Amino acid sequence: MTGQDSKERIVSFGFEDVTETEKVARVKGVFRSVASRYDLMNDLMSAGVHRLWKHDAMNRINPQPGERHLDVAGGTGELGRAFLDLADKAGKRRGDTRQATAIVSDINDAMLEAGKARSDNARWGDRLSWVCADGQKLPYPDKSFDVVTVSFGIRNFADRxxxxxxxxxxxxxxxxxxxxxxxxxxxxILQDAYDRYSFAVIPRLGELITSDRDSYQYLIESIRKFPDQQTFKSEIEDAGFSQVSVTNYSGGIAALHFGWAV
Structure with a gap:
C-alpha cells in the first residue's frame, strides 16, 4: 500500500470495511451488474410500494414550471420524469408555459444507459438529460438548481x-x-422481523432475477449500516440545510428527509 493509499478513510461496504476508492469501484460493479433488471427488482423487493413513497416525496417537493431539477444517483430516471410531469401539470393549471428541466446524474454508466433505453423517458426529449458524474463532486456551478433529490442512493456514497x-x-x-x-x-420487534425477511429473501430473489446474489447481499447489508433517522437528519443540518424534517414510510422501512437551502 502506498503512503497516499494508507491515508484513505476506511468506510463500510455492507458489513466489510474498505477504502473509499475501493467502495466507489465496488458500488459501480454492483449497479453495473443489476442495471438491466434494477426497476423490476425494486418492484419485487417492495411489492411496488417504493413507487408510493416516491410519489409522496415528489408531491412534497411540489415541482414548478421553469425549475431545474438534479436527481443524484438517479439511475433509470424515475424521479426526473415524475418531476417534469408534475411541473407541467402545475403550469397548465396556472397558464404558465415555462418548461422545467431535469438532469439524471449517476456515477454508473450502465444505469444511465438503462434509463435512456426506457420509452417513457424518450418523450421528454432534451428536457430530461443524462450525466455520468460523482455525487460527491458535481460538475455544476454554485446555485444551479431549484431541487436536488437522491432516492435510495446516498447510502452507497463513499462519503455521504x-x-x-x-x-x-x-x-x-x-x-x-x-x-x-x-x-x-x-x-x-418490527426491525427484527424485517431483518430476517431481508437477509433470507432478497439475496435469493436477486440471484433468481439477476443471477447476482452478492450484489443484493451488499444492498441489504448497506441498509443496516445506514444511520438512523435522527442521526442522518443531523448530518443534513450540519451540511447547511434548514427546517429539515423526517417522514417515515411503512413503519420506517424508508424515510424521506426534506430540507431547505436558505
Missing part, C-alpha cells in the same frame, strides 16, 4: 457528508433537498 455539502452548494437559495432512503423501523 461530502455529498450533502455538494447538494447544498449546487442548490439555489430557497432550493429544496429531498433524500429518500431505506432506514430503521420505528419498533424494534
Amino acid at each position: 457528508v461530502a455529498g450533502l455539502k455538494e447538494f447544498r452548494r449546487v442548490l439555489k437559495t430557497g432550493g429544496r433537498l429531498a433524500v429518500l432512503e431505506f432506514s430503521h423501523m420505528t419498533a424494534p
Whole structure:
C-alpha cells in the first residue's frame, strides 16, 4: 500500500470495511451488474410500494414550471420524469408555459444507459438529460438548481457528508433537498422481523432475477449500516440545510428527509 493509499478513510461496504476508492469501484460493479433488471427488482423487493413513497416525496417537493431539477444517483430516471410531469401539470393549471428541466446524474454508466433505453423517458426529449458524474463532486456551478433529490442512493456514497455539502452548494437559495432512503423501523420487534425477511429473501430473489446474489447481499447489508433517522437528519443540518424534517414510510422501512437551502 502506498503512503497516499494508507491515508484513505476506511468506510463500510455492507458489513466489510474498505477504502473509499475501493467502495466507489465496488458500488459501480454492483449497479453495473443489476442495471438491466434494477426497476423490476425494486418492484419485487417492495411489492411496488417504493413507487408510493416516491410519489409522496415528489408531491412534497411540489415541482414548478421553469425549475431545474438534479436527481443524484438517479439511475433509470424515475424521479426526473415524475418531476417534469408534475411541473407541467402545475403550469397548465396556472397558464404558465415555462418548461422545467431535469438532469439524471449517476456515477454508473450502465444505469444511465438503462434509463435512456426506457420509452417513457424518450418523450421528454432534451428536457430530461443524462450525466455520468460523482455525487460527491458535481460538475455544476454554485446555485444551479431549484431541487436536488437522491432516492435510495446516498447510502452507497463513499462519503455521504461530502455529498450533502455538494447538494447544498449546487442548490439555489430557497432550493429544496429531498433524500429518500431505506432506514430503521420505528419498533424494534418490527426491525427484527424485517431483518430476517431481508437477509433470507432478497439475496435469493436477486440471484433468481439477476443471477447476482452478492450484489443484493451488499444492498441489504448497506441498509443496516445506514444511520438512523435522527442521526442522518443531523448530518443534513450540519451540511447547511434548514427546517429539515423526517417522514417515515411503512413503519420506517424508508424515510424521506426534506430540507431547505436558505
